[in-house]
Amino acid sequence: MLVKDLMSYPVVTVSENSTVGEALDILKKKNIKHLPVIDKNQSLVGAVTESDLLKVFPHGKELSSFESNLLLRTPVSKVMKTNPISIAPDEIIEKAALIMCTNRVSSLPILEGKKLVGFITKNGIIEAFITALGYREGGTRVTIIFQKKWGFLSELVSFIDSKNIHIDNIVTFGNELVLKVKGNRQDFASDLKQAGYTVVDVSYIEPCEAKAK
Known part of the structure; x- marks a missing residue:
């Protein structure tokens, strides 16, 4: 089984100039926890997770007017992880699992050259395990x-x-x-x-x- 057999696509992304508030809204509306970050050329420049964003603005906390304004103005580029680890679509699923485990990440963007073509999370790996058994x-x-x-x-x-x-x-x-x-x-x-x-x-x-x- 290859990575492309389990990847999610098309990929929900966010611009590096989008705000933390906009990113949180996308995560909530799409019911997802990971967002690749792209630049104006559609190239992958980073990644953010729900937990990354909530470290900046904790869930359930009542925000002051200053914090609310900051939420609207803070770009994702300020909190994203740069140079995220990625994998190619034709790699075997075991390699994706090892990369996630070794680097303690729960998701991987999938690149074909420089183009973002998919996304795989630990749930995809679990799905492969269930299928194999x-x-x-x-x-x-x-x-x-x-x-x-x-x-x-x-x-x-x-x-x-x-x-x-x-x-x-x-x-x-x-x-x-x-x-x-x-x-x-x-x-x-x-x-x-x-x-x-x-x-x-x-x-x-x-x-x-x-x-x-």
């Missing part, structure tokens, strides 16, 4: 010990095929391998145990259609 579709989730040796996966898949069971999702986490198959198949776990695989967890997941915002 097939959680929404439901089914039987079985975790076994993953032996990192030649032929392990091919033998496992051949064994599952021999039982006429279709694998919906397969993911590894360190020394564990998670399989998800359709329906409530507790017998599948028993078959794996009898075949010599070490089963550490079996769970049945009800299908869930609701998507997180």
